[in-house]
Amino acid sequence: MTRPLIAYDEPILLELEPGTYHWCQCGRSKEQPFCDGSHEGSGIEPLEFTVTKKKRHAMCGCKHTGNPPFCDNAHRTKVMLLDQGRYSWCSCGLSQKQPWCDGSHKGTEYTPFVFHVDVPRRCAVCDCKHTAEPPFCDNSHRTLDE
Numbered sequence: 382m383t384r385p386l387i388a389y390d391e392p393i394l395l396e397l398e399p400g401t402y403h404w405c406q407c408g409r410s411k412e413q414p415f416c417d418g419s420h421e422g423s424g425i426e427p428l429e430f431t432v433t434k435k436k437r438h439a440m441c442g443c444k445h446t447g448n449p450p451f452c453d454n455a456h457r458t459k460v461m462l463l464d465q466g467r468y469s470w471c472s473c474g475l476s477q478k479q480p481w482c483d484g485s486h487k488g489t490e491y492t493p494f495v496f497h498v499d500v501p502r503r504c505a506v507c508d509c510k511h512t513a514e515p516p517f518c519d520n521s522h523r524t525l526d527e
Contacts, residue, residue, distance in 0.1 A: 383424040384517060387503040388413045389442025390460040392452035396437045403427040404440065404450030414440040414450065445505045447520055455505070455518075464501045469493040470516030480506045480516065 386408030393414045402415060406428050409419035416427035428449050432438075441449060443456035469482040473491035476483040482493035494515045507515060509522035 385444035387443050390456045392439035393442045397432045398435050399432050401431050403429050408444045460505050462503050463498045465498055467497050469495050474510045
């Protein structure tokens with residue numbers, strides 16, 4: 382599955398009138414948080430939602446909310462700018478330098494997930510260690526028992 386681009390790493394505050402809207406889920410729209418058709422070919426479709434009464438909303442800008450299209454503060458712990466280079470993502474959860482490996486896994490069955498970033502980009506890096514798409518967050522943490 383294609384991962385969305387992170388349009389903003391904070392919510393987009395808007396007062397919405399009653400009506401039907403199409404929230405951009407791919408992050409490519411120039412009309413954030415709404416769809417402008419830029420998703421074509423991305424494999425990600427906009428989310429249609431309806432507002433029944435005029436109200437101020439915090440719309441998700443990072444595209445990793447568990448409550449689309451509204452912000453749930455997912456951006457606060459997961460979204461970061463990765464510069465060009467090599468990274469070692471901690472897969473064991475023991476590192477004191479989360480989400481990066483500091484060698485604490487030695488003597489365990491875990492090994493870090495090593496990856497390269499060719500072009501600097503903002504992305505959501507997994508902190509819960511349950512992602513199916515390491516090192517990126519896939520919202521698996523939303524299904525874990527607290």
